[in-house]
Amino acid sequence: MSEALTPETPEAVLDDAADQAEPEEPIKQRKNGLYPGVSDELAESMKSGWADTELHGLEPIPQAAHTAARRDALSARFPGERLVVPAGNLKTRSNDTEYPFRASVEYAYLTGNLTEDGVLVLEPVPGGHRATIYLLPRSDRENGEFWLSGQGELWVGRRHSLAEAEQLHGIPAADVRELAAALAEATGPVRVVRGHDAGIEAALTDKVTAERDEELRVFLSEARLVKDDFEAGELQKAVDSTVRGFEDVVKVLDRAEATSERYIEGTFFLRARVEGNDIGYGSICAAGPHACTLHWVRNDGPVRSGDLLLLDAGVETHTLYTADVTRTLPVNGTYTEIQRKIYDAVYESQEAGIAAVRPGAKYRDFHDAAQRVLAEKLVEWGLVEGPVERVLELGLQRRWTLHGTGHMLGMDVHDCAAARTETYVDATLEPGMCLTVEPGLYFQADDLTVPEEYRGIGVRIEDDILVTADGNRNLSAGLPRRSDEVEAWMASLKG
Ligand SMILES: [Mn+2]
DSSP: OOTTTTTHHHHHHHHHHHSSSSOSSSSOOOOOOOOOOOOHHHHHHHHHHOOOOOSOOOOOOOTHHHHHHHHHHHHHHHHHHHHEOOOOOOOOEETTTEOOOOOOHHHHHOOOOTTTTTTEEEETTTTTTEEEEEEEOOOSTTTSHHHTTTTHHHHOOOOOOHHHHHHHHHHHHEEEEHHHHHHHHHOSSSEESSSSSSHHHHHHHTOOHHHHHHHHHHHHHHHSOOOOOHHHHHHHHHHHHHHHHHHHHTTHHHHHHHHOOHHHHHHHHHHHHSSEESSSOOOOOEEEEGGGGGOOOOOOOOOOSSEEEEEEOOOOOOSBBBBBEEEEEEETTTTTTTHHHHHHHHHHHHHHHHHHSSTTSTTTTHHHHHHHHHHHHHHHTTOOOOOHHHHHHHHHTTTHOSSSSSBBOSSSTTTTTSSOOGGGGSBBBBTTTTEEEEOOEOOTTTTTTTGGGGGTTTEEEEEEEEETTTTTEEETTSSSSSSHHHHHHHHHHHH
């Protein structure tokens, strides 16, 4: 990262800065605490000679056609109350470097805007609410902010003006730098989505309660249980990019063998960054026994011919919807006998799970259907004593199935996580819900209760399933799942 305008020695800068007249308005210092040395002549020069780049007649972003209805639903749930939904701020990685910014799901869902420091406020008015997005405006040239401040556009890139933001999002925009003080002054009931913007929360600290704020968070989580057509389309885009990312990985498995699991991680990441915003979660690139570690994201192990590769990865779109897909592939293109036996059992379990996804079915049905198949296989193989009913009742299969069979999918990979039990796991499926079906079997390398040939084998198959009016649609059907089809697909890509 460049650090232009840094003079030779820090001492020189401090002396120099002390000599400078204070700017009329305080400029936020760059995080290294050093002002660059600035002569009056240079400061004057930097104020002028810049073209007017204001954009006019901007088309609204595609989400704008949907976010108004989402805000209306929120408004109807909390009449007469001020609602504050922050995007969040940059998070420090170390010293003056930050993690890539990702707007809070609640803010992105309600506005479509994705920039740091943004805040949506719904102000109660007769008959409903008036929405405003508070944003950092374009940098001021007059006070030097645009080139002397760390948030200045010269450093971080051009922002949209407030007028441009208003056209893009279909929501009136205002300067966020005045919001905290205004919120601190304001009276009347207010709720804030917590955990994203400490400054905004501090301004509201005497006016909010944890319990009431949680109700706001829960509502926004439950609002996302059923996806609208736009969201379903974005999820399909995320999956389509993910399919291409899996194809990329298969094509470079020989290079991964020559290096490590990192080659797979990097290959998938390239696809995610070129076609989408990012990966939706840390890619699990688990070769050999690492497949038995459910969240293996270190990805620093060897990739060996004869082993399986469990790849659990998803591309996140520019609108922040993510796929969540897993395939378990033979590194050399052909499953061994024992690998195929375990794989086919998981496949059969997944088929039973997917078949149970339809409107009106209980959410738990697909999990129960998938678990039953796995329990049957484990009894059949003599790994656990039957009958199957006893195994299921005592949950004995879970030594090897380990996790639930799926979850809601959307802007979060584990979407709608704040939804109440009665609206999610104890509820029934509705058209527009999107969930993963992802049974697995995992035989740890040190599991002495299973024959040696099982040890170190982990298999998961995961697809993204949209509930439709008459059943379901597998959004990730573009990736083969049956073992012989996986082998044929790999052969065709390596060809
Ligand atoms: Mn998943």
